[in-house]
Amino acid sequence: MLKVIKKREKELDNMKNLVLYAPPAAGKGTICELLKKDFNYNVLSIGQVLRNQRNPETEVGRAIIESQDKGVLTPDDIVLKALKEELAKFEGKAIIIEGYPRNIEQAKMLDTIFDNYIVVNLSVERELAKKRTLGRVNCPKCNKIYNVYFQELSPKNGEICDVCGSKLNIRSDDNEESFNVRYDVYEQNAPAILDYYNNKGILYVVDSKSSDYVYNQIEPLIKNA
Numbered sequence: 001m002l003k004v005i006k007k008r009e010k011e012l013d014n015m016k017n018l019v020l021y022a023p024p025a026a027g028k029g030t031i032c033e034l035l036k037k038d039f040n041y042n043v044l045s046i047g048q049v050l051r052n053q054r055n056p057e058t059e060v061g062r063a064i065i066e067s068q069d070k071g072v073l074t075p076d077d078i079v080l081k082a083l084k085e086e087l088a089k090f091e092g093k094a095i096i097i098e099g100y101p102r103n104i105e106q107a108k109m110l111d112t113i114f115d116n117y118i119v120v121n122l123s124v125e126r127e128l129a130k131k132r133t134l135g136r137v138n139c140p141k142c143n144k145i146y147n148v149y150f151q152e153l154s155p156k157n158g159e160i161c162d163v164c165g166s167k168l169n170i171r172s173d174d175n176e177e178s179f180n181v182r183y184d185v186y187e188q189n190a191p192a193i194l195d196y197y198n199n200k201g202i203l204y205v206v207d208s209k210s211s212d213y214v215y216n217q218i219e220p221l222i223k224n225a
């Protein structure tokens, strides 16, 4: 038994760092949770990084507050500094960066503070991503997730939750316009970013057909790469 545990610890030590790059609704969150649970990954989601570093007592923190209060994107150099601070908390541990880079400049900047990583690009076509996003419905009571655009994920009795019988609000919070903006941003930036990582020989493209499928594709890459 002891032997097995030791082997497992060794394995965890050798995990590759990972940059998860994907359009909206590609299932990044689910994959991050699975890798965190199974391999002890530390997930640095860029939104969370900025929230953690938002602090009136530091220069970086003040710059984050200023841009967020104005409702503009936080400048690339500030995001990089914030990320560097967060990375320092996990020195020597396996990391997943999610939600970053957003553009080719950020991709190049990341190489000044991060190494020993591979990039997994989860691919999902716009129409499918749109259905996943706009059709999503949560039960307000038990939190069961449905999707009205997919028969196997739809509630069986109209607007009533299968599990707890509560009335579902089938109007999605996500609107089409905001989805399109997010997907457009991705599409504009993806070619240069993917090219950059492909030329470095560290890019793996995985079709985001299901979380099981994606997990099975990623697992051998992070262990052996």
Ligand SMILES: [Zn+2]
Pocket: 139, 140, 141, 142, 143, 144, 161, 162, 163, 164, 165, 166
């Ligand atoms: Zn319910």
